Each structure stands twice: as structure tokens, then as C-alpha cells.
Amino acid sequence: MTILNANTASSTSVPPVGDTPQGRFKADNKRLINCSQVDVNQLMPLKYHWAWEHYLNGCANHWMPTEVGMTKDIEMWRSNKLSEGERFVIMRNLGFFATAESLVANNIVLAIFKHVTNAECRQYLLRQAFEEAVHSHTFLYVVESLGLNESEVFNMYHEVPAIAKKDQLEMELTSEILDPEFTTDSFEGTQAFLKNLIGYYLVMEGLFFYTGFVMVLSFHRRNMMTGIGEQFQYILRDETIHLNFGIDLINGIKQENPEVWTPEFQQTIIDRIKYAAELEIEYAKDCLPTGILGLNGDLFREYVQHIADRRLERIGLPPQYGSSNPFPWMSETMDLSKEKNFFETRVTEYQSSGSLSWD
Ligand SMILES: [Fe+2]
Numbered sequence: 001m002t003i004l005n006a007n008t009a010s011s012t013s014v015p016p017v018g019d020t021p022q023g024r025f026k027a028d029n030k031r032l033i034n035c036s037q038v039d040v041n042q043l044m045p046l047k048y049h050w051a052w053e054h055y056l057n058g059c060a061n062h063w064m065p066t067e068v069g070m071t072k073d074i075e076m077w078r079s080n081k082l083s084e085g086e087r088f089v090i091m092r093n094l095g096f097f098a099t100a101e102s103l104v105a106n107n108i109v110l111a112i113f114k115h116v117t118n119a120e121c122r123q124y125l126l127r128q129a130f131e132e133a134v135h136s137h138t139f140l141y142v143v144e145s146l147g148l149n150e151s152e153v154f155n156m157y158h159e160v161p162a163i164a165k166k167d168q169l170e171m172e173l174t175s176e177i178l179d180p181e182f183t184t185d186s187f188e189g190t191q192a193f194l195k196n197l198i199g200y201y202l203v204m205e206g207l208f209f210y211t212g213f214v215m216v217l218s219f220h221r222r223n224m225m226t227g228i229g230e231q232f233q234y235i236l237r238d239e240t241i242h243l244n245f246g247i248d249l250i251n252g253i254k255q256e257n258p259e260v261w262t263p264e265f266q267q268t269i270i271d272r273i274k275y276a277a278e279l280e281i282e283y284a285k286d287c288l289p290t291g292i293l294g295l296n297g298d299l300f301r302e303y304v305q306h307i308a309d310r311r312l313e314r315i316g317l318p319p320q321y322g323s324s325n326p327f328p329w330m331s332e333t334m335d336l337s338k339e340k341n342f343f344e345t346r347v348t349e350y351q352s353s354g355s356l357s358w359d
């Protein structure tokens with residue numbers, strides 16, 4: 001049997017034909033990173049059933065942005081029913097998400113995929129990468145439907161400081177792993193890899209996205225810009241699974257490499273999440289120079305801190321803020337059983353409610 005570790009797992013070398021001196025592998029020998037005993041091309045027998053479950057859930061939630069009608073949004077956007085402040089919030093969030101989806105997709109495909117040495121996790125990552133492409137497609141579709149300035153929307157990540165700072169933090173994490181010398185096969189390498197996963201799954205998809213979800217879904221709750229709102233509901237549903245997969249992957253790597261989860265490293269992670277929370281609060285204030293739809297910067301400070309605490313807890317770190325959730329309706333939005341009319345498009349035809357799990 002060929003030995004595949006982090007450095008060779010992406011190679012195209014062909015395993016030798018004939019006797020395998022080590023015999024057929026056992027699921028127990030699979031490892032999330034730095035696997036030296038199991039060929040990464042062999043999906044079964046499964047070891048990490050959670051990865052396969054997330055993959056199946058992702059597939060069950062399949063949707064395309066073009067399935068959502070935009071007529072009412074186009075009418076409203078062209079009318080004088082939206083204030084300047086309301087248009088500003090929508091534009092800022094389109095600008096942030098339009099490129100953030102690409103950053104996540106590129107981090108999966110170019111940086112982390114190669115180093116995850118487990119077939120069932122790679123299966124999920126392939127599914128997630130496609131979903132990020134669907135999300136990028138959504139922003140192209142919205143920009144085209146509303147006739148927005150595409151250059152303005154897709155350049156905000158360079159031009160709007162509150163967005164650029166968040167993206168800078170993420171792009172630095174991708175660059176670190178993209179270094180040709182990078183390997184997870186060391187203490188520092190495993191810590192850097194965890195830092196990347198936490199930076200993307202918990203911070204980008206689990207924190208930075210949630211302010212935007214609240215802002216855009218606040219319109220939807222008032223029956224405004226309902227096409228974009230529905231698309232954001234689907235994205236939120238996908239992102240919830242991305243977040244849950246990321247948490248399982250992070251906790252799994254911690255479990256298999258407990259020596260890297262030192263008190264110092266835990267403090268580094270707490271500090272990074274607190275720094276990210278500050279960037280997110282700054283972003284919310286930038287989006288809401290004046291209060292609209294009952295939203296303001298102070299509410300988002302509480303919300304971001306509340307979410308940051310929840311994310312810290314999921315990876316076994318202590319909450320830092322103790323803030324309450326000023327938007328309890330977000331939990332209801334995520335609980336499909338309470339929203340009977342949630343899926344009004346044909347997505348319902350292949351969506352089984354039993355496959356959804358919102359945490
Ligand atoms: Fe996404």
C-alpha cells in the first residue's frame with residue numbers, strides 16, 4: 001500500500017499493484033491530517049461519520065439562485081420606497097459577500113484540501129466548494145437583476161476599509177498555508193492549520209457572515225427585498241452546515257493532536273476571535289451610520305459578542321462577553337419547523353425537512 005501523508009496526499013502517484021505488505025486498512029487508522037497509513041482515495045470504510053452526514057445534508061439542501069424570482073426586488077429597487085440608508089446597507093452587504101464567498105472557496109481548494117488526509121472530509125469539502133460557487137453565483141445574479149454597478153460591488157473588498165480589514169485577516173491565513181514550505185507535519189504546522197480553520201469556519205463563516213444575515217433578513221421580515229432575503233435564507237442554511245462541519249473538523253484535529261492545544265495557543269485563538277469581533281462591530285457601524293429598520297451599531301455590538309461566545313464554546317474555549325442576543329428572531333429564522341412558508345419555491349420538491357439541522 002502506498003503511504004500518503006500531507007505532502008504526498010495530493011500527488012498523482014499510483015499505488016503499487018499486488019500484495020500490500022500492511023494488508024487492507026482499517027477505518028481506525030484514518031487520520032484527519034498527517035495520515036500515514038490509509039490511502040486518501042479510499043472513502044470506505046468510513047471513520048468520520050459526521051463528515052458524511054454533513055455531505056448528505058448539504059446535498060439535500062441543493063438550490064440555485066436563479067430559482068428565486070427577483071421581480072419584486074427589481075420593482076422596489078427602482079421605486080422610491082427604499083431610503084438612502086436602506087440602500088446603503090444592502091449595497092454594503094452585497095459588496096462584502098460577493099468576494100467573501102470567493103475567499104472561502106479559494107481557501108478550501110487551494111489551501112486546506114491538500115492537507116486534509118481523509119476521504120470523507122474531502123468529499124464534504126468538494127460539496128462545500130460547490131456551494132460557495134453557488135453563493136458567488138447568487139451575487140452575480142443579484143447584481144445583474146438589479147442593474148447594479150458590478151465594479152462597485154466586487155471592488156468593495158479593496159475600497160471599503162471595514163470590509164478590507166476583515167478580508168485582509170482571512171487572506172493572510174490562506175497565504176500562510178499556501179507557502180510551498182508549509183506542512184501540517186509539525187507542532188507549529190498543525191497549530192497554523194487550526195488557526196486557518198478557526199479563521200475561516202468560525203470567524204469568516206461563523207461570525208462575519210452573521211451580521212450580514214441579520215441586516216438583509218431584517219428587510220425580508222418587513223416584506224422588503226424578499227428575493228434577496230430568500231437567497232440569504234438559503235445561504236444561511238448552507239453556512240450553518242459549513243460551520244458545523246468546521247467545528248467537527250477542528251475538534252477532531254484537536255482530539256488527534258492534543259499536544260498542540262496548549263494554554264498559550266488557546267489564548268492566541270481567544271485573542272484572535274476577540275479582534276475579529278471588534279472588526280465586525282466596526283463593519284456593522286460602517287453599514288449603519290444612521291439607524292434603519294430598528295437596527296443600530298449598539299445592537300450589533302451585543303449580537304457579535306453573543307455569537308463570538310457561542311463559537312468559542314463550540315471549540316471548548318470560555319465565553320468572553322456574556323452578551324445577550326438582541327435578535328432572537330434569527331434562531332426562529334433558522335428553525336424551519338417554525339417557518340411553514342419558508343420554502344416557497346420549487347426547492348421544497350427536493351427538500352426534506354428531516355434532513356435539516358440548525359444549531
Ligand atoms: Fe458561502
Ligand SMILES: [Fe+2]
Nearest residue numbers: 104205239242
Ligand atoms: Fe460557507
